[in-house]
Amino acid sequence: MKRYCDSLVIGGGIIGLSCGYYLSREGFKVQVIDSMEFGSGSSGACDDMILLQSKKPGVVLELAMESLEMYRFLHMELGCDLGFKQMGGMILIENQEELAVMEEFVSSQRSCGLNVDIVDREELRRRQPHVSDRFISSTYSPDDSQVDPFLVMKGFINAGQRLGMEVRYREAAVTAEKNGAGRWQVLTSTGCIVEAENVVISAGAWSNIVGGLFDISIPIFPRRGQLLITEKIPPIGETNLWSASYMVTKLRPDLAKVRENQSEYNELGLGFSFTRTAHGNYLIGSTREEQAGFKKLVDYRALEALSRQVAHIIPLMRHVHIIRHIAGFRPATPDGKMILGPWPGKEGLYVASGHEGDGIAMAPITGKLLSDIFTGRKSITNMKELIPRCMVV
Amino acid sequence: MENEQNRLICRCEEITLEEIIQAIDNGCTSLNEIKRYTRAGMGLCQSRVCSRLIARIIAEKTGKPLDEIVPVTARPPSRPVRIDIFSPRGCNVKNS
Ligand SMILES: Cc1cc2nc3c(=O)[nH]c(=O)nc-3n(C[C@H](O)[C@H](O)[C@H](O)COP(=O)(O)OP(=O)(O)OC[C@H]3O[C@@H](n4cnc5c(N)ncnc54)[C@H](O)[C@@H]3O)c2cc1C
Ligand code: FES
Numbered sequence: 001m002k003r004y005c006d007s008l009v010i011g012g013g014i015i016g017l018s019c020g021y022y023l024s025r026e027g028f029k030v031q032v033i034d035s036m037e038f039g040s041g042s043s044g045a046c047d048d049m050i051l052l053q054s055k056k057p058g059v060v061l062e063l064a065m066e067s068l069e070m071y072r073f074l075h076m077e078l079g080c081d082l083g084f085k086q087m088g089g090m091i092l093i094e095n096q097e098e099l100a101v102m103e104e105f106v107s108s109q110r111s112c113g114l115n116v117d118i119v120d121r122e123e124l125r126r127r128q129p130h131v132s133d134r135f136i137s138s139t140y141s142p143d144d145s146q147v148d149p150f151l152v153m154k155g156f157i158n159a160g161q162r163l164g165m166e167v168r169y170r171e172a173a174v175t176a177e178k179n180g181a182g183r184w185q186v187l188t189s190t191g192c193i194v195e196a197e198n199v200v201i202s203a204g205a206w207s208n209i210v211g212g213l214f215d216i217s218i219p220i221f222p223r224r225g226q227l228l229i230t231e232k233i234p235p236i237g238e239t240n241l242w243s244a245s246y247m248v249t250k251l252r253p254d255l256a257k258v259r260e261n262q263s264e265y266n267e268l269g270l271g272f273s274f275t276r277t278a279h280g281n282y283l284i285g286s287t288r289e290e291q292a293g294f295k296k297l298v299d300y301r302a303l304e305a306l307s308r309q310v311a312h313i314i315p316l317m318r319h320v321h322i323i324r325h326i327a328g329f330r331p332a333t334p335d336g337k338m339i340l341g342p343w344p345g346k347e348g349l350y351v352a353s354g355h356e357g358d359g360i361a362m363a364p365i366t367g368k369l370l371s372d373i374f375t376g377r378k379s380i381t382n383m384k385e386l387i388p389r390c391m392v393v
Numbered sequence: 394m395e396n397e398q399n400r401l402i403c404r405c406e407e408i409t410l411e412e413i414i415q416a417i418d419n420g421c422t423s424l425n426e427i428k429r430y431t432r433a434g435m436g437l438c439q440s441r442v443c444s445r446l447i448a449r450i451i452a453e454k455t456g457k458p459l460d461e462i463v464p465v466t467a468r469p470p471s472r473p474v475r476i477d478i479f480s481p482r483g484c485n486v487k488n489s
Contacts, residue, residue: 038421039429150429169420231437231473279406279432298469307479318480321473323439 001192005031005166007374008186008196010173010210011203014043014149015359017156017167018367019200019352021078024163026371031196032165033188035172041204043149043359045328047227047275047283049240050145050361053089054247056105057112059385060337064358065114067365068145074364078155083148083278088239090124091139091247092131092272092313098244099137101252106139116141128237130316144240148278149360156367176213184348186213200350200370205294205329207353216343218388220354222329224292225285226302227273228310229324232280236316243313246271267291270305272313282320284310288330288357298325332356340366341373341387351388402450403443405436413447417454424448424465437473440465 007023009016012034020032034041050068055061075082093099099118106116119140124131127140157167172189176199179185186194203210205222248255269288276282287302303325311318333339333354343349352370355362369383398411408431416430424444427433433447434440440447448462 037423037426037429040425044429150432154430169426230476300469303469304479307476309480311476311480318477319475321475322470322479323437323473324435325469 003031003192003194005029005194005196007031007198007200008033008184008194009200009202010186011041011201011207011353012038012167012169013041013202013204013359014153014156014363015204015352015355015366016200016202017153017160018363019202019370020165020167020367021156021160021163022367022371023200023374024160024165026375028374030160030165031194032160032167033171033173033194034167034169035189037169039150039153041206042328042330043153043204045326046149046225046330046360047273047285048083048146048149048277048360049089049273049275050147051089051242051358052114052143053091053109053116053139053141054242055109055358057108060358061109061112061114063365063369064361067362068143070364070368071145071147074152074155078159080151080155080158082151082155084145085147085278086143086145087276088140088142089144089242090119090128090141090239091242091244092124092135093118093137093139093244094135096136097255098248101248101255102139102244105247105251114141115143127239128241130236130314131241132313132315135313139244140239146240146275146278147360152360152363173210173213182347196348198348198350198374200352202352204353204359205331207331207351211351214343214346214349216346216349218339218351218353219334220331220339222292222294223269223332223356224287224289224295224327225330225357226287226289226298226306226325226327227283227285228303228306228322229326230282230284230317231321231323233282233320234280235276236314240275241273241313243272264301264305268302268305270309272309274310274314281323282317284317284322292327294329296327296329298327330356331359337385338362338366339386339388340369341383343388402446403431403433403436403440405438405442406432406434408433408443410450413450414454417451422451422455422457423463424451425463427451428465434465439471 006028009032175187207220208218211218273285339354400410452459
């Protein structure tokens with residue numbers, strides 16, 4: 001059997017679905033295929049944050065701010081609830097050294113227009129009465145928000161289908177070649193050949209494997225993240241939470257403190273995030289593991305480390321039950337920026353992937369920018385840093 | 394009939410028969426997929442109560458034999474467990 005379309009999107013996670021939707025909106029005939037099921041990639045195994053505070057000033061922060069603005073109105077456009085909430089966020093600061101680093105970081109973000117501040121101990125207590133009093137201050141941004149990734153994916157599917165988009169799960173891309181007329185012929189696992197003018201690779205952490213079908217090497221690799229899901233409980237603070245120590249380690253490696261379990265800490269890439277979902281469960285994260293490859297298993301070590309960490313930071317949480325422990329694969333790139341745009345030397349081949357820990361936040365802007373590239377409309381944002389670039393992996 | 398449609402299939406997440414059927418009509422064919430699509434099975438009991446009911450609905454709607462319907466992916470902990478069980482040292486943190 002053979003099918004025809006203008007654009008074939010390979011990978012139906014939140015990014016592929018956003019690309020599919022925005023391309024359909026421009027009148028392209030789009031098909032999205034995905035080898036697994038709805039939500040079985042990283043977009044179904046992650047936190048739900050649109051987190052601006054963690055971003056360094058530059059293109060990523062600018063795009064995240066734009067994406068957040070899009071999310072504010074997206075439910076109207078897609079015609080359904082997306083679980084969008086703006087709870088704000090605080091990054092907890094434990095000592096003077098961390099404070100100094102975070103003060104500098106926050107002031108550079110403010111100069112980019114981000115609404116963020118450092119608050120004193122008293123305000124921290126007021127907004128977060130249950131946080132251990134070891135913390136001396138924190139950042140606060142009212143803008144940090146969240147959505148329900150499953151609702152966003154469903155929203156893109158339903159609104160896209162109304163525009164003629166087709167979405168097929170359980171159909172993998174298997175081989176790809178160009179025909180005489182210069183159109184892509186993609187053979188799929190159902191034995192179908194999809195002929196398309198353009199192909200978009202948005203297969204998340206698996207993008208480089210799909211790239212192989214097109215003889216290209218995309219510098220995207222899996223960075224596993226494990227997190228814990230609690231039973232539903234009432235809100236125990238005003239905002240979502242992170243701790244500064246992980247960010248300080250990244251910004252100022254020389255200040256990284258030596259811990260009791262340093263090697264375990266490094267291997268797991270342990271950082272603290274604490275967010276309340278629209279449904280009332282808390283998500284306690286997370287690890288950033290380099291060596292786990294595509295192993296979807298969770299491990300007891302991480303369960304213990306994440307539990308210990310949250311009990312240490314929010315003692316009240318000791319009494320709360322964990323109902324599930326999950327792992328997902330962040331699509332990571334060597335320079336930490338997503339890859340978006342036409343692949344050089346391969347006409348009609350595009351990549352939209354590599355969002356690592358920000359794919360949920362960046363989904364709307366990614367699809368929108370891709371459709372801007374397709375239509376040749378000039379985009380306001382500086383794209384140079386995102387278009388496929390040679391990187392040493 | 395309307396009452397039947399409103400029947401709760403997943404009690405923990407309050408998901409009705411109608412929502413399950415809608416998910417199947419929209420192309421969901423497995424317990425895992427219905428779980429992600431509707432939240433049925435994501436609750437406190439982690440689908441222990443609802444998964445057999447949902448499997449039966451899938452079988453009825455799609456004609457798939459019941460024993461071919463794969464159970465939901467099991468993830469630890471298999472029962473709700475209090476955080477302090479995993480974090481004995483978290484309880485007596487120094488300098489607090
Ligand atoms: C623990 C954790 C916490 C996170 N927290 C956040 C957060 O708070 N905020 C945020 O913005 N982001 C967060 N992320 C990151 C976010 O989950 C990802 O950036 C995002 O889901 C990536 O979406 P995607 O569509 O690119 O990938 P995926 O959702 O993984 O989708 C890729 C799809 O490609 C399909 N595929 C693979 N191979 C093929 C093939 N050959 N043919 C067809 N299809 C194929 C797969 O089946 C998969 O469905 C987190 C991630 C983790 C792991
Ligand atoms: S009844 Fe469905 S999760 Fe408990």
